[in-house]
Amino acid sequence: MTMRKGVPVSVDAMIEDLRTLVETESPSRDLDALAASAKAVAAVIESRLGGRADLLPSAGGPHVHWSAGGDPRVLILGHHDTVFPLGTLERRPFRVADGRATGPGVFDMLGGLVQAVHGLAALDDRSGVEILVTADEEVGSHSSRALIEERARACGAVLVVEGAADGGGLKTGRKGCGTFRVSVKGRASHAGLEPAAGVNALVEAAHQVLHIAALGRPEAGTTVTPTVASAGTLDNVVPAEATVVVDVRVETAGEQQRVEAAFAALTPHLDGAEITVRGGIGRPPMPESASAGLFAMARRLRPGIDGASVGGGSDGNFTAALGVPTLDGLGAVGGGAHADHEYLLVDAMAERADLVAGLVDAIRHG
Incomplete structure (x- = not known):
């Protein structure tokens, strides 16, 4: 148990709220499941913080928004x-054993939501604080991006409050990321009787794959896979x-522009083949400069806490690209995001809740 301003943060209570959220399965794009999950998130927020958590319908599922009132000063962002x-919970139920909580979504990112709510509950004054919990982060945030940027x-x-970096560090930078889909149109023919009469889309795709893979610049932090x-x-x-799907990660706006221009300029190698490119880098890079001031605050609260720039994207990419100070990785300490061995370290929960509370205080009163 950690104390902040004399108000205890109960790990047992956090575990019970985490159980509630994990046992309300919430796969992206399943609107019925997401509706139930949003209600569960709203209920946890209201029970711990009071007030009303609004459910905001969207094509991607309901988003949850809560405000303490007063002039807005800090947004706590999650999904x-x-x-x-659906059904993962039956195979991998929520459990707490040997200092770890396990179950689908404990680390990415239900644990972070619970910690943030309990951290705020430990504050006597929450004015100026908002919470936004979106329903489609894992699939690109298409229905929530405008709302995220507005708030x-x-x-x-x-x-x-995404999961922490390795060792419990904060995420001070993120690569921009996106997906490209390269479609090749050729011409069918009989492979034995008249192969030369066709235009082999697979062969064309093979040429394109080699060219596309060469666009990566690891020395600049750019991966094209x-x-x-x-x-x-x-x-x-x-x-x-034929179709080729490509994952792209970039550290700078300049590399984003270069890679997007290279995809737009793809041309066929075979006569008669046609190429169509869709997609792009949907999440812009989150530069470390966007987190510098908030990270300094975090280090004053927790001397020695590490920061890292990571390859995965989050909704923090959008807010940082606006020039809004953004600090990521404030959620659960653990690992195994998106995997069957996903876990959260129970002993770190109270400290992380207290860190969020301390940062909120520092932002509003610093």
Whole structure:
């Protein structure tokens, strides 16, 4: 148990709230499940903080918004959707054993939500604080981005309660990330009787994969990784269509522009082939400069806490790109995001809740 201003933060209570959220499964794009999850999140917020948590409908599912009132000063940002399909809980139920909480979504990022709520509950004065918990972060935040940016601008500072970096560090920078889908159109023909009459979309895709993979610049922090490919219909037909999906991560706006321009400039190698490119870098880079001031505050509260720039994206990328001070990785300490071994370290929960509370105080009164 950790004390802040004489008000205890109960780990047992946090565990019970975490159990409630984990046992309300919330896979992205499942609107019925997300509706139930949003209600569960709202109920936890209201029970611990009072007031009303509004459910904001969207094409991606309900977002949850709570405000303490007063002039907005700080936005606590998270999401309640997870990557795990319905039924995962039956195979991997919520458990607490050997100092670890396990179950779908404990680390990414239900644990962070619970810690933030309990941290705020330990403050006598919560004026100026808002919480926004979105329903579609794991699938690109298409229905929530405008709302995130609106509230970030209004508040002027953002604390993102995504899971911590390795060893419990904060996330002071993130790469921009996105997905490109390269579609190749060729011409079918009989592979035995007249292969030359066709335009082999698979062969064209192979040329494109090699060219695309060469766009990466590891020395600049840019990775360009073909991840999924499909082509063809039957083993005796020259394939008329092929598709290549590519994951891209960049550290700077300049690299984003270079890579996007390179995809736009892709041209066929084979006569008669056609190429169409869709997608892009949907999350801009989060530069470390965006977190510098807030990270300094965190280090005054927790001397020696580490910071790291990481490859994964979050909704903090959007807020940082607006120039709004943003600090990420304030959520659960643990690991295994998106994997069956996902876990949260119980012993770190109270300290992380207290860190969020301390940062809120520092932002509003510093």
